[in-house]
Amino acid sequence: MIAPKPPVPLTAAPLISNWIRVSPEGEITVLSGRVELGQGNASAICRMAADELGCVPEALAFEAGQTGLTPNEGFTAGSMSVSGGGQAVRWAASAFRNLLLKAASDRLGCETADLCLADGVILRDGEPTDLEFGTLAGDVDLDRPVTEWAAPLAAETAHSADTLRLDLKERLVGSPFVHDMERPGMLHGKPVHPPSMSAELQDLDLEALRARPGVVAVVRDGSFVGIVAETEVDAISAARWARGQARWVDRAQVPNDAIQAIGASREPADIVVQTGTVDEPAGRWFETTVSRPYLHHGSIGPSAAVAQWQEDDLSVWCHSQGVYQLRTALGMVFKIPEEGITVIHRPGSGCYGHNGADDAALDAALMARAVPGRPVKVVWSRRDEFQAAPMGPGMVTRCAATVDDDGKISSMRLEVNSAPHANRPSVNGTPNLRAAAYLERPMPPAPSTDIPIARGGGADRNAVPLYAIPNVEVSKRIVHALPYRSSSLRSLGAYTNVYAIETLMDEIALELGIDPIVFRLAHLHDERAKSVIEAVDDFAGSWRREPRGQGIGWGLGFARYKNTAGYCAVMARVEVDQEIRVTDIFATADIGEVISRDGALNQIEGGIIQSMSWTLKEAARLEGGQAAAENWLDYPILKFSEVPEVAVRLLERPDQPPLGCGEISQGPTAAALGNALRSALGVTVQDLPLTRDRVMQALF
Amino acid sequence: MTDTDVTFRVNGEDRTVRTGADIPLLYALREELGLKGTRFGCGDAACGACTVIVDGAAVTSCDLPVSAVAGKAVETVESLDTDPAHPLIDAAIDHQAAQCGYCLPGILMAAKALLERNSRPERSEIIAALDGNLCRCGTHTRILRAVEQAAAVMAETCE
Ligand code: FES
């Protein structure tokens, strides 16, 4: 068996029928609570089922993310699609297979051991019988517990790991996105968002707005304003007009420098890990304080949704990461029973965390209420996407270490101060949908309790060093005092915390005159961690021979994501003159059993490139209480001409459970870039992003 | 405002759009003609998601009034969905040159315009042709390899 313990999602959805449906014709549908967000998980999960059933993934239909139909697996987040949901599907498919073989053996009067499944047909001693999925489907009761029947095949026999993306062509030439949806009688909606969470609508001539061309309805509820129009173009121009006319007041007190305010916060802090004592530091003292700004998700397609009311029932199509959680949140806002709400996932543009998808769904539902029976499609503007979606929170992490006389780190202390990472819909008992906070009867978000370390942590994710250090203390402080809306962005606190730990590791090693790789290996007991670092050293090959300084540098960053998921080491080469140019990236990763090789590589490469973009270029522009970027000129991201060669190698471990890979490269990439810059210029830039200005500040 | 008709060729066929205001080409394609492969990303000519080809040149359609293409030939990503598929589609799938795929139609059209004027571009020329197209999923290196493969395949079939 592949995993000794049943996958966690089987606790809430224990029956085979929760995961697999068979039509009378023998068509098999895999049901998954894990939605496809562009990361290829649907294809990987299909592959896992297909391997068990002895068929090709294309032979299976796939349904994900629909309330009332698919299992509730919480949010598609945390890089757990394959390691959690995929494993559950694999177990369910295995159980289904064993039931089919049992039914076939009953019919044929032989042992199940003589039978196998191939391309939908039962083989006996390798020869086809006349029994197929379809003929046997009626014999099998799928309302049986998965765990009673599951015995998943071993990874080596199961598959080749060369899984193709089944949905790709449709994404290139078709119209699969929620943005593309058409429904009979559909109207087009646009919100006029308050510029900040604390802004109140003072004045807007709703009658004049209703008289704009093509406008069908105008909705005002508190400070929420929505316009419903016949066509997309009419809706856009009415919204533009309204934005020019609307007067808002904002009385919130706002600090000048948000990051400084986060770093200086005295809100209560929690100690999340304490081993040994760090109070009486022995040995040499090293410390760093790093920060990252608020970041935008920056999906290329803005958030979108379609909503429709039929009497008191609401249907919503959207690219939410959690259809059940959004349903709960919508139930709170509209005060209707959840049974009357259906939320159906439809693809959106790439999703890197808690973006505006759920907010757009509420916007659409609020507008659709004004036109009962008619669907309303809402596609946010680019400006909405920058200004209204949750941001990745600003953070400040202090990391201090003592080193004993043997050159070993004897203690490490991390203090993480961060704006909230965990404000997803309906967690903490409030809707956590943007407009809900400024309706006539407002439902502002409850204070974020963050994610406990046992579930990977939020702000403190990867704040506990993987290195063998006898005395460790980690504390976190969630800073609620700032007016900006923030929530989960790919890798949560890991990005900043890995940057802090890994740049400090290099500082210490260089100060002690020890090779940074040797220094890290000396502090690791985890063999898989060591192998990944040794492999990247090997892979990057020439880096040891090239002279450093004078504007050329190499740097390493390493982490095991959440200290429980995939391992990743990144080595970066930079050239610095007037500009900072990243010329090469090498990365190695151990994600256990590999389900979809090219899919995993794509995720890791994409993570590296996105993290490069955050690290080199990105900072949300804050003005007063508002996120002020309006367009891509205000918030540039990495372009083709700035992307280096990125080479990634997997250390495959077919005998180990599959581990998530979608977020493993964010932190190591940032650290590799910081350390490469350090190696080129002799200083570590502590405040991200690593722009030319920041480098100049650090140098002079 | 009185409605006017604008006629232009789309993927080889003459089509007419009746429009009151002079709407952007993007919405004429998506809403009036039902060609939804061309995507809205920003509306500011800053991301390339809406790129189409007009008389051989890659242009952003979100800021181009439909009247400006009257009588011209417009190509959208749907024109690549032939049987057999256009080499750019095969190459993008072979290299898994996408994650969400939202940026891809614009990128494929920018690449097609490049390959039509320069059948064997250097990598630096591909990069220059795609530099106005953003991809947030980070599939850039795969896209570059895919365009190179498509160029090679197209050159072979031309010989
Ligand atoms: S949508 Fe036209 S360039 Fe962004």
Ligand code: FES
């Ligand atoms: S593949 Fe998602 S934006 Fe390019």
